[in-house]
Amino acid sequence: MTTPEEQPLDARPPSAAVRARPVMVRLRGVVKRFGANAVLKGMDLDIHKSEVVCIIGPSGSGKSTMLRCMAFLEAYDGGEVFVEDRLLGYSTGRDGQRVRAGDAEINQVRRNIGMVFQQFNLWPHMTALGNVTEAPRRVRGMPRAQANELGMRMLEKVGMAPRAHAYPAQLSGGEQQRAAIARALAMEPHIMLFDEPTSSLDPELVGEVLQVMKQLARDGMTMVVVSHEMGFAAHVADTVVFIDQGLIVAQGPPQEIFQGEQHPRLQQFLQNYLERNAFWTR
Amino acid sequence: MKLDLSVLTSNTGAILGGFAITLETWIAGVAIGILAGLAIALLQRRGVSPINRLLRLYIEVVRGTPFLVQLFFLYYGGPSIGLQLEAVTAGILGLGIYGSAYFAEVFRAGFNAIPKGQMEAATCLGLSRWQTVRRVMLPQMLVIIVPSLSNTIIVLSKETAVLSVITVPELTGVLTGIGSASYAFTEVLVTLCFGYLLLVEMTAWFGRWAEAKVGRYMLR
Numbered sequence: 001m002t003t004p005e006e007q008p009l010d011a012r013p014p015s016a017a018v019r020a021r022p023v024m025v026r027l028r029g030v031v032k033r034f035g036a037n038a039v040l041k042g043m044d045l046d047i048h049k050s051e052v053v054c055i056i057g058p059s060g061s062g063k064s065t066m067l068r069c070m071a072f073l074e075a076y077d078g079g080e081v082f083v084e085d086r087l088l089g090y091s092t093g094r095d096g097q098r099v100r101a102g103d104a105e106i107n108q109v110r111r112n113i114g115m116v117f118q119q120f121n122l123w124p125h126m127t128a129l130g131n132v133t134e135a136p137r138r139v140r141g142m143p144r145a146q147a148n149e150l151g152m153r154m155l156e157k158v159g160m161a162p163r164a165h166a167y168p169a170q171l172s173g174g175e176q177q178r179a180a181i182a183r184a185l186a187m188e189p190h191i192m193l194f195d196e197p198t199s200s201l202d203p204e205l206v207g208e209v210l211q212v213m214k215q216l217a218r219d220g221m222t223m224v225v226v227s228h229e230m231g232f233a234a235h236v237a238d239t240v241v242f243i244d245q246g247l248i249v250a251q252g253p254p255q256e257i258f259q260g261e262q263h264p265r266l267q268q269f270l271q272n273y274l275e276r277n278a279f280w281t282r
Numbered sequence: 283m284k285l286d287l288s289v290l291t292s293n294t295g296a297i298l299g300g301f302a303i304t305l306e307t308w309i310a311g312v313a314i315g316i317l318a319g320l321a322i323a324l325l326q327r328r329g330v331s332p333i334n335r336l337l338r339l340y341i342e343v344v345r346g347t348p349f350l351v352q353l354f355f356l357y358y359g360g361p362s363i364g365l366q367l368e369a370v371t372a373g374i375l376g377l378g379i380y381g382s383a384y385f386a387e388v389f390r391a392g393f394n395a396i397p398k399g400q401m402e403a404a405t406c407l408g409l410s411r412w413q414t415v416r417r418v419m420l421p422q423m424l425v426i427i428v429p430s431l432s433n434t435i436i437v438l439s440k441e442t443a444v445l446s447v448i449t450v451p452e453l454t455g456v457l458t459g460i461g462s463a464s465y466a467f468t469e470v471l472v473t474l475c476f477g478y479l480l481l482v483e484m485t486a487w488f489g490r491w492a493e494a495k496v497g498r499y500m501l502r
Binding site: 071073103107110111113114115117119121122123124125134135138139180183184187 | 397399400402403404405406407418421422
């Protein structure tokens with residue numbers, strides 16, 4: 001899908017060690033249009049086992065859309081998304097044309113993907129524990145006692161065990177997001193997608209969520225994080241991907257992206273970020 | 283003015299019978315209306331465009347024409363297409379159809395009030411469409427719509443009075459019959475008003491109770 005002119009010149013491959021691991025998610029020429037407007041213009045990306053990929057870029061660049069295509073919350077219009085080598089969202093119809101797969105088949109491929117949202121999206125009529133145990137019970141058919149035990153273990157992991165029986169409305173934003181992470185973890189995903197997980201949090205609550213994500217990364221979870229938290233990207237990511245206007249403009253290890261020779265658009269983006277956030281050094 | 287209560291006391295059996303028919307047609311009509319309305323609202327969410335246009339047309343026609351005319355069509359026009367219904371059955375069915383259009387709109391508004399992200403979370407976790415409806419959407423939607431739901435049910439309780447025109451022996455039919463025979467219209471009409479007030483107040487009380495009960499977690 002990508003024409004040679006559009007291919008970024010300074011895109012760097014991920015480091016050899018990471019690249020040697022098996023590919024968990026493979027994007028090939030992924031295109032997404034909203035009406036006449038192409039939001040993703042042909043994206044290629046490999047996400048390897050236990051790799052932490054941070055996606056940065058200006059708003060409207062297509063970061064969230066790309067992440068949502070990986071969970072098939074948006075149906076992409078061109079190219080392919082493979083999750084653990086299985087094509088996500090489509091199957092081949094009788095006439096050889098690509099058709100949207102059935103719900104059950106999509107769920108099969110998506111089963112190992114967990115998603116965390118900017119707005120948490122907890123179900124307000126269930127407690128934190130209820131939110132975490134819902135999918136194990138309904139989707140896996142796990143008995144209540146076993147699901148509760150699993151749920152408590154997941155809440156423990158994110159430091160939310162003492163708040164297990166609180167309803168979302170009784171929780172702070174940071175607590176809600178940690179419960180939402182526990183909810184996704186309860187389905188034992190192989191890949192976790194984070195869509196601006198800290199963007200709707202008060203600044204003092206951002207740290208507790210990032211802490212949980214760092215622990216996940218340490219535990220070897222494969223993670224794709226769309227975020228404006230450059231600190232997290234710099235310290236935790238194996239690979240930073242810079243997206244602008246629906247294309248991957250640069251990708252590489254954080255030190256290359258943040259300190260290496262920079263594509264002009266990336267340079268401008270980071271300069272803007274610096275001016276907004278590090279005013280005390282200027 | 284002097285009220286002659288003997289008109290009422292001598293017809294107690296007939297009046298209570300009429301009240302029972304009013305209750306029966308109302309409750310059965312509301313039940314049909316709610317089930318059909320929910321089915322319509324759920325079908326609309328699937329977003330299949332020809333079906334949606336058809337459902338939209340149904341709602342517009344039912345809401346856009348008088349209940350009285352719909353009843354005439356069903357009861358007097360029905361036989362010409364082979365639909366021969368007892369008066370009470372036609373009344374219940376008519377009320378169900380009439381109510382379904384309003385209930386469908388209530389449910390649609392309720393579904394739309396739930397943030398889309400909650401459904402996306404359910405999708406990502408592998409919940410099926412029906413599990414998402416039953417476990418995530420319905421419980422929340424009920425809380426949101428209880429006030430407009432009880433409002434619609436109250437409106438329908440009074441629409442049962444219209445069934446008298448297709449000879450359903452419900453409260454209005456029975457009492458106006460007694461009025462015409464005895465010329466005691468004041469007594470009869472006052473009784474009629476109290477009859478419906480009783481129904482409406484019962485429903486309103488139940489609605490408030492339900493609102494308090496289902497809304498508990500929202501108030502925390």
